Amino acid sequence: MINCTLIVGSMAFDDLELPSGSFRDVVGGAATYASLAASLYAKAKIVAVVGNDFPEMWMDRLSARAIDISGIERAQGKTFRWHGEYAADLSSRTTLATELNVFADFNPKLPPSYRESSHVLLGNIHPELQLRVLEQIIEPKFVAADTMNYWIQGERTQLAKVISRIHTLLINDEEARLLGEDHNIARAARRIRSMGPKALVVKRGDAGALLFDNEGTFFCPALPLDSELDPTGAGDTFAGALLGQLTMTGAIEPRQLRVALRGAAAAASYCVEGVGPDRLFTVTREEVDRRRDRIAELSHC
Amino acid sequence: MINCTLIVGSMAFDDLELPSGSFRDVVGGAATYASLAASLYAKAKIVAVVGNDFPEMWMDRLSARAIDISGIERAQGKTFRWHGEYAADLSSRTTLATELNVFADFNPKLPPSYRESSHVLLGNIHPELQLRVLEQIIEPKFVAADTMNYWIQGERTQLAKVISRIHTLLINDEEARLLGEDHNIARAARRIRSMGPKALVVKRGDAGALLFDNEGTFFCPALPLDSELDPTGAGDTFAGALLGQLTMTGAIEPRQLRVALRGAAAAASYCVEGVGPDRLFTVTREEVDRRRDRIAELSHC
Numbered sequence: 077m078i079n080c081t082l083i084v085g086s087m088a089f090d091d092l093e094l095p096s097g098s099f100r101d102v103v104g105g106a107a108t109y110a111s112l113a114a115s116l117y118a119k120a121k122i123v124a125v126v127g128n129d130f131p132e133m134w135m136d137r138l139s140a141r142a143i144d145i146s147g148i149e150r151a152q153g154k155t156f157r158w159h160g161e162y163a164a165d166l167s168s169r170t171t172l173a174t175e176l177n178v179f180a181d182f183n184p185k186l187p188p189s190y191r192e193s194s195h196v197l198l199g200n201i202h203p204e205l206q207l208r209v210l211e212q213i214i215e216p217k218f219v220a221a222d223t224m225n226y227w228i229q230g231e232r233t234q235l236a237k238v239i240s241r242i243h244t245l246l247i248n249d250e251e252a253r254l255l256g257e258d259h260n261i262a263r264a265a266r267r268i269r270s271m272g273p274k275a276l277v278v279k280r281g282d283a284g285a286l287l288f289d290n291e292g293t294f295f296c297p298a299l300p301l302d303s304e305l306d307p308t309g310a311g312d313t314f315a316g317a318l319l320g321q322l323t324m325t326g327a328i329e330p331r332q333l334r335v336a337l338r339g340a341a342a343a344a345s346y347c348v349e350g351v352g353p354d355r356l357f358t359v360t361r362e363e364v365d366r367r368r369d370r371i372a373e374l375s376h377c
Numbered sequence: 378m379i380n381c382t383l384i385v386g387s388m389a390f391d392d393l394e395l396p397s398g399s400f401r402d403v404v405g406g407a408a409t410y411a412s413l414a415a416s417l418y419a420k421a422k423i424v425a426v427v428g429n430d431f432p433e434m435w436m437d438r439l440s441a442r443a444i445d446i447s448g449i450e451r452a453q454g455k456t457f458r459w460h461g462e463y464a465a466d467l468s469s470r471t472t473l474a475t476e477l478n479v480f481a482d483f484n485p486k487l488p489p490s491y492r493e494s495s496h497v498l499l500g501n502i503h504p505e506l507q508l509r510v511l512e513q514i515i516e517p518k519f520v521a522a523d524t525m526n527y528w529i530q531g532e533r534t535q536l537a538k539v540i541s542r543i544h545t546l547l548i549n550d551e552e553a554r555l556l557g558e559d560h561n562i563a564r565a566a567r568r569i570r571s572m573g574p575k576a577l578v579v580k581r582g583d584a585g586a587l588l589f590d591n592e593g594t595f596f597c598p599a600l601p602l603d604s605e606l607d608p609t610g611a612g613d614t615f616a617g618a619l620l621g622q623l624t625m626t627g628a629i630e631p632r633q634l635r636v637a638l639r640g641a642a643a644a645a646s647y648c649v650e651g652v653g654p655d656r657l658f659t660v661t662r663e664e665v666d667r668r669r670d671r672i673a674e675l676s677h678c
Binding site: 164165166253259260261262263265266280282283284286293294295296297300301302304330331334335374375376377 | 465466467554560561562563564566567581584585587594595596597598601602603605631632635636675676677678
């Protein structure tokens with residue numbers, strides 16, 4: 077088994093309408109954010125697809141972070157593109173356009189060197205593809221998955237298969253309500269956990285994150301920031317940092333998971349301080365650790 | 378000085394459209410909820426106005442909780458009435474109708490026995506009236522105030538006077554953004570604290586509460602509940618329980634304030650489990666204390 081975080085998910089160009097301005101062709105996607113965050117702690121390996129318009133310079137930037145890019149397929153066509161607009165207070169966003177492009181035909185194929193990965197993050201892609209990735213990995217130690225409303229509503233059977241085979245499901249509160257078929261988060265969480273996963277993490281943005289597992293319920297607050305710029309990728313950064321930390325410590329005890337959630341919230345707090353994934357290139361693990369400790373102190377008295 | 382919690386605010390009939398049904402003539406109002414919550418810990422004294430339609434039985438119910446009702450004026454006319462409808466997930470509500478009735482001419486007059494109250498909660502009324510109440514009290518030890526968008530937008534000068542004379546301002550996040558003229562909560566909090574109050578508590582419903590004071594920032598999570606029925610009055614219950622605890626302990630050290638915030642969140646969690654203030658009549662201080670401890674454990678690892 078190779079101690080690393082395998083991440084499958086989107087790589088994209090994002091066009092962002094932010095209160096601070098309009099930004100075009102910002103390299104993003106769940107796999108980009110998550111791998112950068114994971115690489116603060118452990119070796120990360122990406123499985124994704126980009127088009128022939130994706131800048132080679134970006135491959136170099138990821139490689140320079142010791143991220144394994146050999147699982148990124150370069151397909152004929154354009155890279156996935158998302159155009160979104162944020163509210164003035166950054167609390168909500170509207171999708172203006174989505175162009176799937178080469179992502180529409182994504183069929184994740186793992187290089188042989190990926191097959192013994194210890195930790196796996198199944199990003200938000202078709203549940204069928206999440207299963208296909210899982211089948212290519214030999215006895216992973218820890219698997220987490222993300223998903224979205226579209227799959228919850230349209231591919232519930234396939235999604236249930238994925239969920240039954242993973243350790244931790246990482247979704248936001250709206251998705252948890254939809255998947256658990258209950259507007260009450262505590263009841264929805266029980267329902268979701270009965271579908272298989274040992275742990276459920278419900279991400280609530282600047283309202284923190286809730287963990288439901290056999291130990292009970294844990295709440296991790298978000299750090300109140302006075303310098304938010306762009307929430308894009310914060311949830312993926314959270315997921316990547318969580319997996320990276322678990323890969324580094326090698327443990328998935330309830331306490332480790334709780335400490336790692338604080339580190340994940342700390343990493344996400346840096347992500348939103350830059351436009352796109354910029355800040356993730358400059359932040360150090362020591363800085364994230366300091367904010368992780370501040371998050372622990374935030375609800376301590 | 379008399380060790381008690383003086384509470385000024387509305388008393389009302391609420392017509393509630395809840396997912397669990399339609400409820401008419403539910404006795405509510407900020408002063409009702411806050412005094413019931415405060416009375417779990419300390420002597421509470423109400424300053425409010427009701428009409429001649431307000432049931433005497435309710436006066437008896439409050440008196441039976443050792444709440445001083447001698448400051449409740451009974452005026453000719455109808456009691457203040459609010460009609461509201463909640464979303465299916467209880468996360469938002471719409472006001473269908475407001476009838477101020479006797480509340481429109483409310484001019485709070487304190488009985489002589491109220492003038493030496495140690496702790497004061499200035500509920501959400503016209504800032505001019507909040508000042509008038511404050512002027513009638515001889516050297517209170519601790520004063521907290523609530524307010525709302527309507528006064529923040531329309532009576533900013535008067536409100537600034539109130540805020541400059543109190544220890545703690547208790548508002549929700551939307552109000553904090555409006556008052557601090559910044560969509561960022563951390564920056565808005567700095568701005569508000571520069572207006573005078575030593576502490577600012579930002580209530581965020583089921584996303585918990587933030588305290589900003591000289592010690593730094595403290596986050597108090599809300600308890601994830603699986604039995605919410607009616608969020609009406611939860612914020613007032615929170616405020617009343619906070620003041621009641623501070624009256625009981627007599628201290629306003631940063632640590633006491635933090636512990637009391639958890640107790641306040643615990644009391645509010647009981648409030649939402651009943652329709653109207655019902656649950657506040659049956660819950661015991663011991664039950665609230667147990668949930669306060671659970672809230673402390675929620676973010677501990």
